[in-house]
Amino acid sequence: MKQFNAEEVMGWLNSMQSELQAIAVPDDAFFMIGIRTGGVDVGRHLHKALGLAEPLGELNISFYRDDFSTVGLHPVVGPSQVPVSVDGRHIILVDDVLSTGRTVRAAMNEIFDFGRPSRITLATLVQRTGHELPIRADIVGHCVDIPDDHTVSLNGSKMTVSIGQKSQ
Amino acid sequence: MNKSDPQFNQFNKLHHFLSIDGLDKATLTNILDTAEGFTSVNDKSIKNVPLLRGKTVANLFFENSTRTRTAFELAAKRLSADILNIDLVSSSTKKGESLLDTLRVLEALQSDMFVVRHSDSGAANFIARHVSPTINIINGGDGQHAHPTQAMLDMFTIRRYKGSFDNLVVVIIGDIRHSRVARSGIGALVTLGVAQIRVVGPQTLMPADVESLGVVVYQDVNKALADADVVMGLRLQNERMTSATIPSTGEFFQVYGLTPERMKLAKPNAIVMHPGPTNRGVEIAASVADGKQSVILQQVTFGIAVRMAVMSIIMGHGEQVREAEANPA
Numbered sequence A: 001m002k003q004f005n006a007e008e009v010m011g012w013l014n015s016m017q018s019e020l021q022a023i024a025v026p027d028d029a030f031f032m033i034g035i036r037t038g039g040v041d042v043g044r045h046l047h048k049a050l051g052l053a054e055p056l057g058e059l060n061i062s063f064y065r066d067d068f069s070t071v072g073l074h075p076v077v078g079p080s081q082v083p084v085s086v087d088g089r090h091i092i093l094v095d096d097v098l099s100t101g102r103t104v105r106a107a108m109n110e111i112f113d114f115g116r117p118s119r120i121t122l123a124t125l126v127q128r129t130g131h132e133l134p135i136r137a138d139i140v141g142h143c144v145d146i147p148d149d150h151t152v153s154l155n156g157s158k159m160t161v162s163i164g165q166k167s168q
Numbered sequence B: 001m002n003k004s005d006p007q008f009n010q011f012n013k014l015h016h017f018l019s020i021d022g023l024d025k026a027t028l029t030n031i032l033d034t035a036e037g038f039t040s041v042n043d044k045s046i047k048n049v050p051l052l053r054g055k056t057v058a059n060l061f062f063e064n065s066t067r068t069r070t071a072f073e074l075a076a077k078r079l080s081a082d083i084l085n086i087d088l089v090s091s092s093t094k095k096g097e098s099l100l101d102t103l104r105v106l107e108a109l110q111s112d113m114f115v116v117r118h119s120d121s122g123a124a125n126f127i128a129r130h131v132s133p134t135i136n137i138i139n140g141g142d143g144q145h146a147h148p149t150q151a152m153l154d155m156f157t158i159r160r161y162k163g164s165f166d167n168l169v170v171v172i173i174g175d176i177r178h179s180r181v182a183r184s185g186i187g188a189l190v191t192l193g194v195a196q197i198r199v200v201g202p203q204t205l206m207p208a209d210v211e212s213l214g215v216v217v218y219q220d221v222n223k224a225l226a227d228a229d230v231v232m233g234l235r236l237q238n239e240r241m242t243s244a245t246i247p248s249t250g251e252f253f254q255v256y257g258l259t260p261e262r263m264k265l266a267k268p269n270a271i272v273m274h275p276g277p278t279n280r281g282v283e284i285a286a287s288v289a290d291g292k293q294s295v296i297l298q299q300v301t302f303g304i305a306v307r308m309a310v311m312s313i314i315m316g317h318g319e320q321v322r323e324a325e326a327n328p329a
Helices: A006-023 A038-050 A102-114 B025-043 B066-078 B099-108 B123-130 B148-162 B180-192 B221-225 B238-242 B249-256 B296-315 B318-326
Strands: A002-004 A030-035 A057-059 A090-098 A119-128 A139-144 A150-155 A160-165 B056-061 B082-087 B113-118 B136-142 B169-173 B196-200 B216-218 B230-233 B271-273
Touching: A006 A038, A006 A119, A006 A139, A006 A160, A030 A038, A030 A102, A038 A057, A038 A090, A038 A119, A038 A150, A057 A102, A090 A102, A090 A150, A102 A119, A119 A150, B025 B148, B025 B180, B025 B296, B056 B066, B056 B099, B066 B082, B066 B113, B066 B136, B066 B296, B099 B123, B113 B123, B113 B296, B123 B136, B136 B148, B136 B296, B148 B180, B148 B230, B148 B271, B148 B296, B169 B180, B169 B221, B180 B196, B196 B221, B216 B221, B271 B296
Parallel strands: A030 A057, A030 A090, A090 A119, A119 A139, B056 B082, B056 B113, B113 B136, B169 B196, B169 B230, B196 B216, B230 B271
Antiparallel strands: A002 A160, A150 A160
């Protein structure tokens, strides 16, 4: 079990913020969308740090997952909230952990049901090994190389990250 | 199939949705929470979600009902399922084909779910017992027995407007005896724990053992409405109007009709519900049906999300059942 405290996690968030500022273009404000629930926690920090005017969008991807017929519906964590049009916008899609890439695929499918963004940049607090799809984050807070039976989890209220073996 | 409760499969997962009876509070709450998630599909420019892509839902309507059929059809389409509307009122069942023959044909057409509407009580249960175990059944109303998705959309509407079920006084007015909507609604309200359910209507339209359902019977509609939070009207069915169970529709309206004057007896923020279609001037005054407190049209809209929730919850374990069927232990 490895723990990263709030200070370390804040360092990752700061570097993500700098990278986002570096790709920001005047007159083309980002529209930030977090994937529930961990991506919303990370998104909230970045959204505040960047001082974005529009509210943070929130995606609940339960209805877009590809494992529905095997494991059924995941617990529904509140409806998606995308308060402004995504058409022609530069979306910053935020998640806490990128592993297989299936969540991001589902999230992109859902975003395209809201409209046609001009660009999507993927920002993730932790990018871990174990990807199953050709999806990589553009902006990463921290990279870890861990076996498949390990899991990375974010504590959204304390903003700490722990890595350990999956409890079966 | 689970021997003790036909709604659950061998893995103890909700597999059919036939009745509110036998479902606990957690199951009902999960349906309401899931439906809450589906309400946001209306915000998208593409209002479909891909959950049931590649699945086929067959609407088996042995009894006419345009609004219920349309609501199920739209719910299935929003979930990206293919939908077959089979009008059994005027089809081969009339030509002498038995119900079981019809079911075999629909199974052979590779349907994954049947929504069943029938004038006989117990029809959906009968079909659930006789179909292939991989097929899910939803009861879209059977005789005088149950109409569980209507009950759930009523519960969803109540929760949306009242926040929770505790402390609520709910009044149900009219033909309780013949109403599957009332029967299922009472079951759900009891399970979700409202403070009091009052029923009021002519003695001839009141079931004999109605108190055993957990309701309080009132003779006087004015007393029943006192301090009510939720007022539910029921459709007085045409066949009852011509039979001897009520004196006349005019008299029914005079004694039990939901008028603006009577609504003043309920709490000022009380909501008025009705499963539709409404008989204006019989069970409800037009000014109440169209009034500020009426949530009748919202019920219709919420019905889509609620039916999407039920469909996706019961179809979510298809792979597990198919595997068990293919590899019997």
